[in-house]
Amino acid sequence: MKQLKQVLGGDLRQYTMVLALALLILIFNVISGGRMLTSSNFQNLLSGNAYVLVLALGMLMVIVIGQIDLSVGSVAGFAGMVMALVAKNYNVPWWGAVLIALAIGILAGAWHGFFLSQLGIPGFITTLGGMMIFRGGVIWISHSISVPAPEQLKWFGAGYLPEWGPAFTGMNNSTLLLGIIGIVCFAVGQLRKYNSQKNNAVDATPLWAVVTRIALMTVLIGYFTYLFGSGRVGTSFPVPGLILLLLTIIYHIITQRTKFGRHVYAVGGNKAAAALSGVNVKRTYFLTMMNMSFLAAVAGILFVGRSTAAGPADGTSWEMDAIASVFIGGAAVSGGVGTILATIVGGMVMAVLNNGLMLMGVGADKTQVIKGFVLLAAVAFDVYNKKSGKSSIIGKLFPSSESKKAA
Amino acid sequence: MMKKRTLLSMALVATMALATFTGCGGSREGASSTEPAADTTATTDDAASDDAATTGEYPGFEEGATIGVSLPWLGTQNWKEAEEMFTAQLEEAGYNPIVQAADQKVTQQQQQIESMIENGAKVIVVGPVDGSQLGSVLEQAKEAGVYVIGYDRLLENTSGVDGVVQFGSVKTGELQAQALLQGLEDLKGDAPYNIELFGGGPADPNAPNFFKGAMSVLQPKIDDGTLVVVSGQTDFTQCATVDWDNAKAQSRMDSLISGFYSDKEIDGVLSPNDGIARAIITSCENAGQDIPVVSGLDAENESVEWVWSGRQYSTVAKPTSDLVAKTIEIIDSLQAGNGMPSTDVKVDNGVIDVLVYELPPVVVTKDNAKEVFADDPSRLELLK
Numbered sequence: 001m002k003q004l005k006q007v008l009g010g011d012l013r014q015y016t017m018v019l020a021l022a023l024l025i026l027i028f029n030v031i032s033g034g035r036m037l038t039s040s041n042f043q044n045l046l047s048g049n050a051y052v053l054v055l056a057l058g059m060l061m062v063i064v065i066g067q068i069d070l071s072v073g074s075v076a077g078f079a080g081m082v083m084a085l086v087a088k089n090y091n092v093p094w095w096g097a098v099l100i101a102l103a104i105g106i107l108a109g110a111w112h113g114f115f116l117s118q119l120g121i122p123g124f125i126t127t128l129g130g131m132m133i134f135r136g137g138v139i140w141i142s143h144s145i146s147v148p149a150p151e152q153l154k155w156f157g158a159g160y161l162p163e164w165g166p167a168f169t170g171m172n173n174s175t176l177l178l179g180i181i182g183i184v185c186f187a188v189g190q191l192r193k194y195n196s197q198k199n200n201a202v203d204a205t206p207l208w209a210v211v212t213r214i215a216l217m218t219v220l221i222g223y224f225t226y227l228f229g230s231g232r233v234g235t236s237f238p239v240p241g242l243i244l245l246l247l248t249i250i251y252h253i254i255t256q257r258t259k260f261g262r263h264v265y266a267v268g269g270n271k272a273a274a275a276l277s278g279v280n281v282k283r284t285y286f287l288t289m290m291n292m293s294f295l296a297a298v299a300g301i302l303f304v305g306r307s308t309a310a311g312p313a314d315g316t317s318w319e320m321d322a323i324a325s326v327f328i329g330g331a332a333v334s335g336g337v338g339t340i341l342a343t344i345v346g347g348m349v350m351a352v353l354n355n356g357l358m359l360m361g362v363g364a365d366k367t368q369v370i371k372g373f374v375l376l377a378a379v380a381f382d383v384y385n386k387k388s389g390k391s392s393i394i395g396k397l398f399p400s401s402e403s404k405k406a407a
Numbered sequence: 408m409m410k411k412r413t414l415l416s417m418a419l420v421a422t423m424a425l426a427t428f429t430g431c432g433g434s435r436e437g438a439s440s441t442e443p444a445a446d447t448t449a450t451t452d453d454a455a456s457d458d459a460a461t462t463g464e465y466p467g468f469e470e471g472a473t474i475g476v477s478l479p480w481l482g483t484q485n486w487k488e489a490e491e492m493f494t495a496q497l498e499e500a501g502y503n504p505i506v507q508a509a510d511q512k513v514t515q516q517q518q519q520i521e522s523m524i525e526n527g528a529k530v531i532v533v534g535p536v537d538g539s540q541l542g543s544v545l546e547q548a549k550e551a552g553v554y555v556i557g558y559d560r561l562l563e564n565t566s567g568v569d570g571v572v573q574f575g576s577v578k579t580g581e582l583q584a585q586a587l588l589q590g591l592e593d594l595k596g597d598a599p600y601n602i603e604l605f606g607g608g609p610a611d612p613n614a615p616n617f618f619k620g621a622m623s624v625l626q627p628k629i630d631d632g633t634l635v636v637v638s639g640q641t642d643f644t645q646c647a648t649v650d651w652d653n654a655k656a657q658s659r660m661d662s663l664i665s666g667f668y669s670d671k672e673i674d675g676v677l678s679p680n681d682g683i684a685r686a687i688i689t690s691c692e693n694a695g696q697d698i699p700v701v702s703g704l705d706a707e708n709e710s711v712e713w714v715w716s717g718r719q720y721s722t723v724a725k726p727t728s729d730l731v732a733k734t735i736e737i738i739d740s741l742q743a744g745n746g747m748p749s750t751d752v753k754v755d756n757g758v759i760d761v762l763v764y765e766l767p768p769v770v771v772t773k774d775n776a777k778e779v780f781a782d783d784p785s786r787l788e789l790l791k
Contacts, residue, residue: 035525035526038525040524040525040551041525044518044521044522044525048514048518048521139649143609143644144608144609144610144644144647145609145615145644146537146538146539146540146610148539148563148564158547232551303514305543306517306543306544307513307539308539308540308541308542308543308564308565309537309539309542309563309564311513311537311540311610312610312649313511313513313537313610313650316512355518355522358519358522359522359525359526361507363507363508364480364507364509364510364512365510
């Protein structure tokens with residue numbers, strides 16, 4: 001047991017949610033007769049849910065600062081619709097249309113951020129207004145008619161990495177390369193951490209534990225590399241999945257390693273204390289809201305790419321899916337607590353649940369009911385653990401010095 | 408690790424060999440089919456499917472195969488009927504049906520179709536939430552060798568569709584308008600008549616066609632003064648009802664009446680379906696107007712009762728049983744390896760010309776209701 005703890009790096013309970021996710025996948029795999037853990041199903045799972053997870057990244061930061069953003073679905077729909085329209089009606093090249101969509105996201109975010117940070121109107125109200133403005137805007141500019149998007153955008157929403165290099169690997173080499181990079185990065189990171197700890201920490205992790213940890217991670221990444229890479233020829237780790245992966249890494253670093261990240265947690269934990277200690281609260285609010293709408297535009301682009309057309313109802317109730325992912329990932333309603341990685345796990349739990357129930361042929365009605373119960377159960381479990389004096393299980397899922405400090 | 412790819416490339420070799428036999432082996436990468444293992448690139452894959460598409464070959468599949476049916480939602484009677492009929496009749500025909508509904512969410516439907524492909528469906532029947540937003544998913548189905556049949560609505564903006572079964576939507580609109588004119592003559596005395604126009608949900612490609620068909624009949628009468636659209640709203644975008652939402656139609660009717668009919672009588676309303684027709688009638692009753700002549704569509708139970716009692720003048724029946732029967736006929740033909748049945752109608756969906764199987768709808772008024780529903784015991788029950 002002690003050895004196991006050393007390998008996993010601390011408290012075993014931190015891994016509850018990851019274990020729950022793994023268990024869920026395995027159970028569905030058995031029930032569906034092996035149709036869960038297939039290349040194509042996992043490719044679908046990522047392509048089909050990347051947009052929600054991208055939204056959840058931004059929503060995590062919004063919830064950590066103690067706000068909520070109800071406008072993301074409408075902003076995503078609006079950005080996607082403008083992109084499709086300018087490409088179709090004004091012959092803007094596809095990349096130009098994408099840039100315009102991203103710019104709209106940033107402007108929409110600045111609009112929300114302005115009302116929140118400068119006028120002090122709560123985010124709930126600001127973005128409720130934004131939700132109506134941009135939903136109405138989508139219907140207005142589209143005349144409620146779906147608009148086909150440029151062909152190239154399909155790559156963002158449903159594309160695959162190129163096939164190249166030697167055939168003897170037996171899988172998509174882009175995916176293989178990605179997997180190798182992942183393993184190397186993890187190993188280097190762990191070894192560097194070991195080296196720096198060795199010299200100055202009292203209870204440093206022993207070398208054998210670090211090596212075992214690297215070996216375990218290698219097996220895990222290796223398995224998923226194989227899963228994604230060995231599908232039908234021409235498929236690979238999906239492009240929307242790659243975009244999500246990159247954004248996850250970037251936002252993990254922003255929230256955990258940068259000054260801005262520390263400010264986000266500080267403002268969410270205790271606004272007054274943060275202001276007194278020199279944090280620019282207004283600026284933090286503004287940037288967080290702007291970032292959220294920027295990511296909403298990214299999500300809109302991914303979705304339009306996958307759908308091959310922008311529709312008037314795009315984005316309806318996406319904010320709810322994103323908010324659910326964040327809370328299943330253990331964020332606190334009162335702000336200050338939550339991490340990017342836990343949010344992704346929370347979002348994946350929802351996605352796997354949805355996907356598994358669909359594979360079993362369960363209808364949309366029952367799926368909704370089950371997802372509702374899972375959300376309640378996850379949050380209730382979390383709150384119960386906090387109340388009974390233990391630290392939050394899900395919140396501690398991935399150690400975050402900042403969230404602990406702020407909480 | 409190599410096993411899956413090896414199998415796959417063997418399958419590809421077989422496909423290529425077959426293609427060569429049938430005399431359409433002009434593939435770009437013919438040589439690669441003799442190479443072992445994973446040198447089969449994406450292009451070979453494409454070439455193989457291209458070949459199948461250009462020769463119009465539809466290989467059959469085993470009896471008892473899985474058939475996927477993805478419906479947009481179960482919120483109106485016709486879709487609920489479709490769900491029940493597909494489940495019962497596909498089972499009866501010996502297939503293994505997966506019938507799911509997407510709750511009006513495009514993403515949900517995309518994922519459902521993917522899970523049907525995962526479940527090994529040989530044919531997927533799609534009643535789309537939005538006919539133009541399933542492009543990449545349907546192409547994925549096509550690549551996996553699954554036949555895709557559009558149900559009730561056109562599948563646009565994709566090459567991944569083999570055929571569409573629907574009622575002629577322009578024809579439906581013409582019938583609605585003719586019924587409206589007939590009703591006005593019978594019930595509202597002499598011309599001119601004050602009317603208003605309603606359209607369906609713009610995301611449904613049928614809705615503009617219903618409206619177009621109806622306007623082809625009504626516009627000449629508007630031009631010669633027989634009909635007066637008091638509000639002046641005659642554009643589809645002005646008249647459309649987002650998501651076919653009855654509540655939105657009712658509030659539009661409310662504001663039309665209060666805005667334009669304070670000193671006038673409204674004689675008739677063009678309604679694209681029964682739910683909206685009932686919303687319009689309710690709105691007129693609440694406003695103290697005499698019930699106008701209102702058209703409808705779908706022959707929902709409640710509207711059949713209303714037609715029988717004279718509150719709603721007409722509806723148009725698009726018997727779900729006809730649609731389902733035609734769809735299953737096509738599935739049987741595909742299963743036996745006979746390909747898609749022939750049809751004269753082809754519609755450009757933005758990418759390819761799609762085979763369309765159009766069925767004739769039927770106008771229902773109080774006069775002919777008993778005849779129309781003679782074979783439909785549940786609706787005949789309502790005519791008492």
